[in-house]
Amino acid sequence: MSDTDVLWLRRDLRLHDSPALAAAAAADELLAVYCFDPREYGDRPFGGRDSFRYRKTGAHRVRFRREAVADLRERLRERGGELLVRHERPERALRTVADAVDADTVHYHTRPSPEEMGVEEAVREQFRNRPTATERHWGHTLYHVDDLPVRYTEIQDTYTPFRNTVEAGAEVREPLETPELPPTPATEPSPGEIPTPETLGVEPATPDDRGVHPFPGGESAALDRLESWMWDGDNLRSYRDTRNGMVGPDYSSKFSPYLNEGCLSPRYVKREVDRYEAERVSNDDTYWLVFELLWRDFFQFQVAKHGATFFERPGIRDREIDWADPETDPKAASQFRRWCEGATGIPFVDANMVELNQTGYVSNRGRQIAASFLANNLRIDWRRGAAYFERRLVDYDPASNYGNWAYIAGVGNDSRNRHFDVSSQAEKYDPDGTFVRRWLPALSDVPADAVHEPWTLTPAQQRRHGVELGIDYPEPVVDLEASYEKLP
Ligand SMILES: Cc1cc2nc3c(=O)[nH]c(=O)nc-3n(C[C@H](O)[C@H](O)[C@H](O)COP(=O)(O)OP(=O)(O)OC[C@H]3O[C@@H](n4cnc5c(N)ncnc54)[C@H](O)[C@@H]3O)c2cc1C
Known part of the structure; x- marks a missing residue:
């Protein structure tokens, strides 16, 4: 019997260096699914003690995300694949899709924040005691969580000791190549439309040409940005010097939206830094991009370590400060x-x-x-x-x-x-x-x-x-x- 796997895409909207895709592509048939989760748009309670209501996702990220999903769909289609898009909670949408194609396994990348882990838990719950398995992968940091010299629950709470420990005791893995895609299942459900901002309940974004960069969404734009900023513009050689700038496209890398929606893998960036150092120049500035990516890793492992405390008012230091509260004052x-x-x-x-x-x-x-x-x-x-x-x-x-x-x-x-x-x-x-x-x-x-x-x-x-x-x-x-x- 042939295997059919589902790839649940989240903030990992890319084909390069994707452990979940690499695993799912080993099946005989593959279907990718992305869900615009209604809980992420509109007003939500913050949660925990002294909660308040706020709007989670605004126009700019919705614009970027919609473009990133469209780009990934295009890239999958060019390779004979498909991306189903749903405006529904992932736990519901994935169950329906998995049942329709008789899926063996749903692959996905985990994310360490409590909210994202809660959604994963709800997805796993849907498949408990059912024929479809779920398999979780780690794919968003420079250092793999399993390669840290100490367990993530033991890492230091200050950056410099963390960096020293990691740099001395761990290696960054090589990024994975984009795999050949198996065909989509014959009983493929309808692809679905990418919801408009209006459908999501979010105002559309209006471009402002004073912005430092238009940030087009998606993996294609991410790879273009890396190419143009690092290689064509040759900006890495002076990065540490310029990164405190405030005006213009090139004072810093502008990789952040791409890294966070998963259009760009930090390990891929590191490999390009290594190549740049071998082919152009190696100095404090070229190292500094890796130094900054390590700040990103630091916070990712910190949130994994501290969980909900990381988001609470007294913080991980459990420090009570007499904060003014806009709800009551x-x-x-x-x-x-x-x-x-x-x-x-x-x-x-x-x-x-x-x-x-x-x-x-x-x-x-x-x-x-x-x-x-x-x-x-x-x-x-x-x-x-x-x-x-x-x-x-x-x-x-x-x-x-x-x-x-x-x-x-x-x-x-x-x-x-x-x-x-x-x-x-x-x-x-x-x-x-x-x-x-x-x-x-x-x-x-x-x-x-x-x-x-x-x-x-x-x-x-x-x-x-x-x-x-x-x-x-x-x-x-x-x-x-x-x-x-x-x-x-
Ligand atoms: C109050 C505050 C809130 C922030 N919120 C976010 C956020 O939601 N998302 C986010 O990606 N960054 C956040 N940052 C960190 C930082 O400001 C941005 O990552 C950076 O400005 C993005 O621009 P760049 O990609 O050109 O960065 P570069 O200077 O080119 O850095 C390269 C990459 O390193 C990482 N990085 C750099 N500095 C930091 C840092 N201090 N913490 C974590 N990662 C870092 C980012 O992934 C960044 O893309 C925040 C910083 C502050 C002070």
Whole structure:
């Protein structure tokens, strides 16, 4: 009898270096399925203690994801395969598909966040005591979880010791080639349409040409980006130097949405770095991309280790801070709304938030500033900010987002407190104000020496520079200097 396997695709939308695909392609027949899970779109409770409601997935990630699914369907079809698309909970859709084709095994990649593991558990439950088996694979990190020198439950909670341990005691596996695909089953169910944003209940994304990159979704675009940024643009040789930039497509790799929706494998990136080092140049900058991918791994293994605690307000450090709660405190509610809209009156914060809202992407520096301002200057519950990022980011990943937020809020993977001084950061990373003027046109005529602190302008100077505070651009939501003094 021939084997029929189902490949359940999730945030692993690629053909290259896919352990689940490699296993499923060994069957005689193969069908791939992707589900737009209704629970991921629309309002949801955060869960746990002090829960609140928020919108999980916004326009930018929906746009990217729909394109990534369409691209994968195209790539599978070119190879004689098919991708079924469903707008349904995976546990239901997979059961129906598996029954229709009499599937032997459903293959999938696991993801370590509690929410994603909960969905996996529901899928496994559907097949318990049934003829279809389920088989889970690990495919999204640079280092395979089984290759870590210590069990993931034992890894260190700070980055540098983690990196040292892993680099000294483990090897990155070679990426897998794209396999030949077996035919699809003769009784193949209907392919299904990719749901529109409207069907998903999400507003459509409108492009903004001020964005650093259009981020077309999918594996084809991921491979193109790697080729053009690393090889054609030759940007890796100066990466460490440029990666703190804020304007333009090439100051950093822009791989994050591709890595997070699984269009690009980190092991494939590492192999390209090795090849670049052999063929072009090997220096601190070329190593630095691997260093950053290790940060990504670090948070992936941290979330696996700590589970739900990673997302709780006291964090893995179990630190109680007197957070202001926008649910119960009207002042915090108004400050939080202004932060979300990019209307705090602090230009370096606002420009980053407007970029986030308009494009779904912000530089690493910008994310640090915006997060630190909410958590440290306004002392608003950091999970509210992280949940807002979750909705807006094109490259959202639970481990990377909540891990970085908790770190900055002082409840995560660091024993030190990590607040940023917004004014000195603005002077250092946007000395002439190019970045803030790009996103805040109200400040376009304000000279460099005042553009980061427009509240220092007299009414006459404001008139001269075409900005009236409180009318064209807000008064600051907080006295910055005083807010630092309150920090522990
Ligand atoms: C508050 C906050 C929230 C964040 N949320 C996310 C998120 O949801 N998803 C996400 O991918 N990154 C997140 N980051 C990390 C980082 O800002 C982005 O990965 C990076 O800006 C993406 O741009 P790039 O691909 O050009 O990065 P590069 O600088 O070119 O880095 C290459 C890759 O390394 C990884 N990486 C780099 N820095 C980090 C980091 N600090 N933590 C984890 N991985 C890292 C990413 O996969 C990135 O694509 C967050 C950072 C902060 C401070």
